[in-house]
Amino acid sequence: MSPDLATRADSRSSHITPRDHGRILRLGDDLAARLSRAIGSTGRVHSVFARAINVEWADGRLLTLHGPGPLRAPFAAAVERVALLRAPRPDAPVIVEPGRLRLPGLVLTWDEAAPIGCAIPAPPPGLDRAVVDTLRHHGTGRATGLDSPRGVAARAALAGAIGSGDAARLVEAASGLLGLGEGLTPAGDDCLVGALAVLHAIGHPALVRPPTPAAAIARAAAERTTAVGREFVVHALAGRFSEPMLTLLRARAPLEAAEAARRLAGLGATSGMDTLAGLRLACLAAA
Amino acid sequence: MAQATVVKRGAYHDSVALLRLARALRTRPGVREAAVVMGTPANRDLLADAGLLTEEARAASSNDLVVVIEAETAAGAAAAASAAEPLLARGGRDTARGARSRPRTLAGAARRTPDANLALISVPGRFAAAEAHTALTAGLNVMLFSDNVSLRDEIALKHRAIDGGLLLMGPDCGTAYVAGVPLGFANAVPRGDVGIVAASGTGLQQVACLLAARGRGVSHAIGVGGRDMSAEVGGLMTLAGLDLVGADAATALIVVIGKPPAPEVGERIRAKLAAIGKPAVACLLGRDAAVGTRGPVTTVATLEDAATATDARLAGTPWQPRPFTLAGVDARIAVARRGLTPAQSKVLGLYAGGTLAHESRLILESLLGPVGSNLASSSAGGEPDGDREHQILDLGADEFTVGRAHPMLDPTVRVERIARAAGRPDLAVLLLDVVLGHGAADDPAGDVAPAIEAARSTARAHRRELAVVASVVGTAADPQGLAAQTARLEAAGAWVLPSNAQAARAAAAIAGPEAVRATLRTGGTA
Numbered sequence: 132m133s134p135d136l137a138t139r140a141d142s143r144s145s146h147i148t149p150r151d152h153g154r155i156l157r158l159g160d161d162l163a164a165r166l167s168r169a170i171g172s173t174g175r176v177h178s179v180f181a182r183a184i185n186v187e188w189a190d191g192r193l194l195t196l197h198g199p200g201p202l203r204a205p206f207a208a209a210v211e212r213v214a215l216l217r218a219p220r221p222d223a224p225v226i227v228e229p230g231r232l233r234l235p236g237l238v239l240t241w242d243e244a245a246p247i248g249c250a251i252p253a254p255p256p257g258l259d260r261a262v263v264d265t266l267r268h269h270g271t272g273r274a275t276g277l278d279s280p281r282g283v284a285a286r287a288a289l290a291g292a293i294g295s296g297d298a299a300r301l302v303e304a305a306s307g308l309l310g311l312g313e314g315l316t317p318a319g320d321d322c323l324v325g326a327l328a329v330l331h332a333i334g335h336p337a338l339v340r341p342p343t344p345a346a347a348i349a350r351a352a353a354e355r356t357t358a359v360g361r362e363f364v365v366h367a368l369a370g371r372f373s374e375p376m377l378t379l380l381r382a383r384a385p386l387e388a389a390e391a392a393r394r395l396a397g398l399g400a401t402s403g404m405d406t407l408a409g410l411r412l413a414c415l416a417a418a
Numbered sequence: 419m420a421q422a423t424v425v426k427r428g429a430y431h432d433s434v435a436l437l438r439l440a441r442a443l444r445t446r447p448g449v450r451e452a453a454v455v456m457g458t459p460a461n462r463d464l465l466a467d468a469g470l471l472t473e474e475a476r477a478a479s480s481n482d483l484v485v486v487i488e489a490e491t492a493a494g495a496a497a498a499a500s501a502a503e504p505l506l507a508r509g510g511r512d513t514a515r516g517a518r519s520r521p522r523t524l525a526g527a528a529r530r531t532p533d534a535n536l537a538l539i540s541v542p543g544r545f546a547a548a549e550a551h552t553a554l555t556a557g558l559n560v561m562l563f564s565d566n567v568s569l570r571d572e573i574a575l576k577h578r579a580i581d582g583g584l585l586l587m588g589p590d591c592g593t594a595y596v597a598g599v600p601l602g603f604a605n606a607v608p609r610g611d612v613g614i615v616a617a618s619g620t621g622l623q624q625v626a627c628l629l630a631a632r633g634r635g636v637s638h639a640i641g642v643g644g645r646d647m648s649a650e651v652g653g654l655m656t657l658a659g660l661d662l663v664g665a666d667a668a669t670a671l672i673v674v675i676g677k678p679p680a681p682e683v684g685e686r687i688r689a690k691l692a693a694i695g696k697p698a699v700a701c702l703l704g705r706d707a708a709v710g711t712r713g714p715v716t717t718v719a720t721l722e723d724a725a726t727a728t729d730a731r732l733a734g735t736p737w738q739p740r741p742f743t744l745a746g747v748d749a750r751i752a753v754a755r756r757g758l759t760p761a762q763s764k765v766l767g768l769y770a771g772g773t774l775a776h777e778s779r780l781i782l783e784s785l786l787g788p789v790g791s792n793l794a795s796s797s798a799g800g801e802p803d804g805d806r807e808h809q810i811l812d813l814g815a816d817e818f819t820v821g822r823a824h825p826m827l828d829p830t831v832r833v834e835r836i837a838r839a840a841g842r843p844d845l846a847v848l849l850l851d852v853v854l855g856h857g858a859a860d861d862p863a864g865d866v867a868p869a870i871e872a873a874r875s876t877a878r879a880h881r882r883e884l885a886v887v888a889s890v891v892g893t894a895a896d897p898q899g900l901a902a903q904t905a906r907l908e909a910a911g912a913w914v915l916p917s918n919a920q921a922a923r924a925a926a927a928i929a930g931p932e933a934v935r936a937t938l939r940t941g942g943t944a
Binding site: 200280281309312315355393 | 430431432433434436437440454455456459460461463464467480481542543544566568569792816
């Protein structure tokens with residue numbers, strides 16, 4: 132059983148009365164595997180938004196539930212109706228049962244959900260020319276935090292680290308970006324995730340050559356950014372990304388890549404643009 | 419100066435709400451700065467850099483929301499701080515919800531207003547196609563203001579609209595006039611006998627305003643979306659729009675505005691115009707526009723020429739394009755050049771209107787050579803990163819509008835760019851557009867005028883001048899008032915020309931070598 136989902140259901144579960152039922156339509160394959168290993172564990176509703184909720188497990192890791200459509204995070208599950216997500220309140224218990232999640236007033240079944248591959252496959256598939264060309268035209272807009280002197284320096288450090296192929300420099304540069312800037316997922320985290328996507332896709336030596344920097348960056352993320360930002364970074368270190376990001380990375384034609392970049396840019400307030408900024412930075416630095 | 423801090427432990431709000439909150443707080447009386455960030459170590463460093471790291475902020479943790487307000491008085495800071503929480507509860511919006519119930523779906527709205535025959539859809543792109551299909555199902559014509567609608571969806575929607583005898587204007591249709599009703603970003607222009615079909619919002623606005631200045635009005639103006647004339651879409655809605663204005667008894671002349679169509683689409687448009695037989699003016703902004711009249715169609719190279727050629731054809735007078743319509747332009751250019759150093763030779767265009775930016779780029783390229791731009795098919799290869807070339811930036815493009823409103827509404831990006839440009843020792847001319855009308859900002863000239871003044875002042879501090887050249891797309895009847903907006907810009911030191919094309923030529927004449935001025939003096943319109 133996965134230790135992160137292994138906490139036993141506590142006594143609060145006996146007070147949960149299901150009122151509404153819904154289906155999870157799609158979820159990341161890694162998340163599906165984790166849920167399967169975690170029957171009986173309990174989490175809590177961490178945060179509630181207009182169209183999504185986050186669930187936090189005992190180890191601080193997150194699951195995002197949002198409405199139908201592409202998975203906006205590798206740790207996300209898409210439910211059939213966004214209205215289902217209006218019932219849960221912060222701190223409400225969430226219990227993993229066979230084939231379903233149980234929340235106060237809500238049961239979500241996941242046994243028929245389609246598992247979505249959110250990982251960049253091995254060996255690294257590389258990036259099509261269409262994607263590289265598209266990134267030349269996108270990713271120049273970004274949150275103001277990334278244009279602050281610290282943001283500029285952190286981006287320059289990341290570009291330098293990628294250019295050098297030095298894992299230690301990559302850790303240092305990542306630390307400079309973590310938690311930097313606007314947003315619940317700070318802009319620096321988004322930028323770093325974008326850069327990591329490129330590094331995974333091309334199998335960049337700074338990321339894959341032992342000793343790899345993943346553990347050190349994950350430790351820095353635990354200390355330096357928000358819970359949501361950390362979750363994105365930890366998954367990115369493992370090569371797992373949102374569907375809009377993967378759609379862009381997999382594009383093989385200019386129109387397809389441009390459309391994917393536009394969709395990615397539209398995520399969040401500046402998150403999509405900040406992610407594109409990271410993709411572009413890594414593309415240029417690696418070249 | 420006083421500061422107030424709000425720290426909300428473990429508070430999670432989406433990023434859009436946080437950005438809205440910061441912006442709403444910055445606009446409150448007496449507030450100098452407002453920072454809204456998560457309390458991560460890096461953000462605490464940013465706050466320290468900005469002089470905003472209060473004791474409360476210093477003690478925050480990564481999952482705490484930190485709001486720091488700096489205001490002229492302690493009372494002002496406290497008032498803004500106390501407003502933060504209620505604002506956040508409304509998703510950062512600085513307006514209370516109206517009490518009147520509003521329909522929650524398009525179908526519900528259609529049921530409530532059975533006489534409606536048009537739906538204006540402005541929702542995030544990924545939902546827009548579904549809403550447009552709903553509207554078509556309800557028998558409504560559609561103005562699809564949303565962008566980021568896929569090409570496949572656009573084609574499907576347009577075929578469906580044509581099958582149902584309906585219009586699908588858009589996607590990314592910013593402006594239209596239907597039977598005298600302005601939709602989207604639209605100026606107050608009179609009704610008249612000019613029918614317009616346009617794949618460009620600000621292009622349509624420029625032509626309609628210049629026609630209004632000549633006493634001409636618009637019968638209908640159909641926006642078709644920027645991709646309609648592509649090979650993929652095949653000009654579906656352009657042709658449908660031409661059918662509409664062609665059959666309209668109130669339309670005496672048809673104007674078509676856009677970028678160069680795909681060859682086969684251009685053929686269909688020409689055939690359609692010939693079949694309609696009404697006089698027509700085609701303004702398809704490209705490098706190789708064959709200016710002149712063939713059959714019923716006069717082809718022009720600029721938006722201003724579209725208006726002047728239309729006016730001349732309706733009046734039955736000869737038409738000739740002119741580089742400038744003002745008197746004393748040479749003297750004004752000479753004055754503008756007087757304070758420039760030998761190093762100042764570049765033009766930077768910061769545009770709210772995408773088509774106006776495109777037009778300026780074409781004019782500058784023809785007079786000055788390569789121009790860097792974030793516009794598609796830039797001669798200098800995409801978004802310019804460096805400051806060593808002529809640049810035209812469309813600040814309404816996706817990369818500049820994420821998380822904030824279009825620059826016609828929110829001047830933040832342009833003001834920042836103007837301030838940055840002031841430090842460039844090679845920059846001779848700052849070229850701007852200001853777009854008035856319904857839907858635009860309340861005081862767009864006033865929004866940028868302080869930045870213009872500050873930029874010119876910065877340049878003077880470095881012992882050089884910075885020429886600022888602008889045009890205002892608007893009419894005397896617009897809510898903001900053309901004369902007042904022009905006066906505000908001129909008071910800030912800008913030279914305001916009657917059209918975007920003239921402004922671009924003036925910019926080239928100021929920044930360029932003597933040969934450019936000679937070309938323009940001899941009537942070359944570029």
